[in-house]
Amino acid sequence: VAASVAGAAARHDRAVGGPVPDLLGRLLEAMLVLGTLVVLWVVCRRGRSERRIDNRLDRAVISCLPGAALALLALAAVYAAWSRPGWVSAGSLPGDVTFRVLTVGQGALVVALTVVAFGLYRRTPEPRTVLYGLGGPAVAMLACALGGVMSGGVAQRVADWLDGSGTPGMGRASVIDGPPVLLSWQASVIPVLLVLLLVPAAVLGVRTWLAARALEPEVDQEYGQKRPDAARTRQIARIRATAALTDSAPWLLGLVSGATLLLGAAAVAGAWASGEVPGLALDGAGPFIESVAETAQSTGSWMVGFGFILFVTWGRRAYRDASARRTIGILWDVGTFWPRAAHPFAPPCYAERAVPDLASRMSGWTGRTRGRLVISGHSQGSVLAASAVWQLPAETRKRVALLTYGSPIERLYGRWFPAYFGPGPLHGLHRSVHCWRNLWRATDPIGGRVRLDDGSEPEVDRGPLRDPLVYGRTEEHPLPEPVLGHSDYQADPVFAEERAALLARLGPLLPRQADGGSGETQGSSGRSSG
Structure with missing residues (x-):
């Protein structure tokens, strides 16, 4: 500026x-x-x-x-x-050419990143990887588009405010030239992008509805109800089907990113070829085409401004709404888990402090007491716990068991970052750690299986756990049990059962310590994404 x-x-x-x-x-x-x-x-x-x-x-x-x-x-x-x-x-403020160069440069970098990522995937293919290794370029494309919406929203609204009743750049009762021509073209393709996305969104919605209908008999059979409540069954089936959308989201992300790249390229070509906003560039092409172009430009302009306001409002809502704060917190945790090279201007990487501290505490406690330790982690905490166990020396790792629940370590991290959490590294962790158990639910949209059940006994994964614990009212549960989804795994009796089993597998109890301790403990990683 x-x-x-x-x-x-x-x-x-x-x-x-x-x-x-x-x-x-x-x-x-x-x-x-x-x-x-x-x-x-x-x-x-x-x-x-x-x-x-x-x-x-x-x-x-x-x-x-x-x-x-x-x-x-x-x-x-x-x-x-x-x-x-x-x-x-x-005229207009300087920067029109700079804006075009930046836009084309961003697109070129995304294309180059796509070529490199696809080459890396072909070299070491892994079927579970998101979008065949193109998850990084897809996110980068959406990040560039979000930056354009943010800056474009400010530019459009300021131009409208300065121009009074005129429409900036249209030459009709307009005093100023308005925002860069390319920005107007980009705004014009936003309605087209939304119309194109209606088809995959509708397909995904219908598929989820059909999956929920197909799950209803399974729910009734699982709980063994003689007189099932149709509303209760539909609720459980719907939540299970909706939780499975996490596995389909990458394809929708890929479609959005691909359409954004193609429509952005078309906007750049139209702006450079005509040098005018779409409403003026298509003058003489016929009343219908002119009307469509003006409508797309006007609608896109307002949608850009609305998108900026919506983004700011969502950020403010995170301070008041726990669910919004939890969603943003999950994305924030995933982003700032990685070193500063991945996010140069974000807060420092917390994993660089949390993982060594946790590993040091485990090594120090087991070395001093010769005791047994179950390190348990929920959600993002399970990633920290696994990372800390990875750092332990072999002698310490023999006295440590790993209990994860609601863990995204394979479902999200393994698919998005296969070089660090793919099947190879996770199998290596499974072989090196003395014992590992992972709990998961079908109603959990974040946590899932680790998928390391290779015939060894007992298996790593246990699930899907019942959620809710009981279908209706019982003597032990006089009130209807809520569907917990990603939260309160410790409330499930299976949690205490598996924790005790892990302690038993670590070996016999050690003699009581001088301070009165029994030589065993259960640790919980201190970070959770909800």
């Missing part, structure tokens, strides 16, 4: 002599270029080495970037507001 504001004034001062020395504009432009180079240097340098502490870079440079950007914006505003007699504002 500072570059857009200061650039026009600096070029005017260099072209026309005036009261403002052109040296000021050159200095401000040099500071903007320097700031850009610093940001690029930070992105390329951060998190690239395990031998360098990122906190040094945080304290020295990164903490200063927001303040430096605001200071440059303030200087640019003061410089541009300097009195320049005879200078009249006309």
Whole structure:
């Protein structure tokens, strides 16, 4: 923003002599270029080495970037507001070409990432991998689209506010040229994208409904009810079918990303070929086509602004609504689990602190007491627990058992990050850990099986657990039991049963310790995604 504001004034001062020395504009432009180079240097340098502490870079440079950007914006505003007699504002703000270059560059990077990811998948194919290894490029494409919606929403709404009753860029009662032409073309393809997505969304909805209907007899048979309650059966079957959507979501993500890339390329081609917004570029093509183009442009423009407002509102809602906060927390946990190279400007990677601390505590306790340990983890905590067990020396690992429940370690991490949590690494963990048990439910949309049941006894996975525990009212459960889904695995009697079985498999009880302890414990990882 500072570059857009200061650039026009600096070029005017260099072209026309005036009261403002052109040296000021050159200095401000040099500071903007320097700031850009610093940001690029930070992105390329951060998190690239395990031998360098990122906190040094945080304290020295990164903490200063927001303040430096605001200071440059303030200087640019003061410089541009300097009195320049005879200078009249006309046309659009600079940055149209820059916006196009950035858009094309993002698309080219996504295509290059797609080629590389597909080559890596062909080299070591794994059927469970999301989108045949193209999950990363798909997410990158949606991230670029989200950035465009955020910036485009601000630009469109500000342009409408400045232009009064006119429509920016349409030349009809319009004073200003409006946002970049490419942004108008991109906004015009958003309604087309939504219409295209109606088909797969409808297919997914119908398939889920049919799956729920097919599950109803299984639910009645599982609970052995002589007089089943149709509403209760439908509720359980519907939740089970909906929880299975997690496994189908990557294909919908792939369709959205692919359609976004193709429609974005069409928008770039239309903007460069015509040089005008769609409503003007298609003048003379017929009343119907002109009407469709204007409607798409207008609708897309408002949808871009609405999307920006919706995104901000959703962020505010996370502070008040526990369910929204839980959903955002899950995505946040997955993102910040990885090192800083994956998220240079996000908060530090918590796994770099939590995993070594947990492994050190397990090693220290078992070494000091010679006791047995069951480390249990729920949801994201199961990933931390498994990662910590991976770090243990072989002697310590013999006295440690792993109990996971509601675990996304294979269902999400194994499919999205197969190099680290795929079948090979998980089989290696299974062979190295003394005993491992994983609990899962069919109603859980996040946790699932580990899929390491290779004939060894007992198997790693146990499930699906009953959810709800009982179908109707009983003496032990006088109130209807809720469907727990991803939460409260400890409330299931199977949890205590499996925990005791793991302790029994670790070996006989050790003599009572001097402090009165029995030499055994159950640990729980301290992080959970809900």
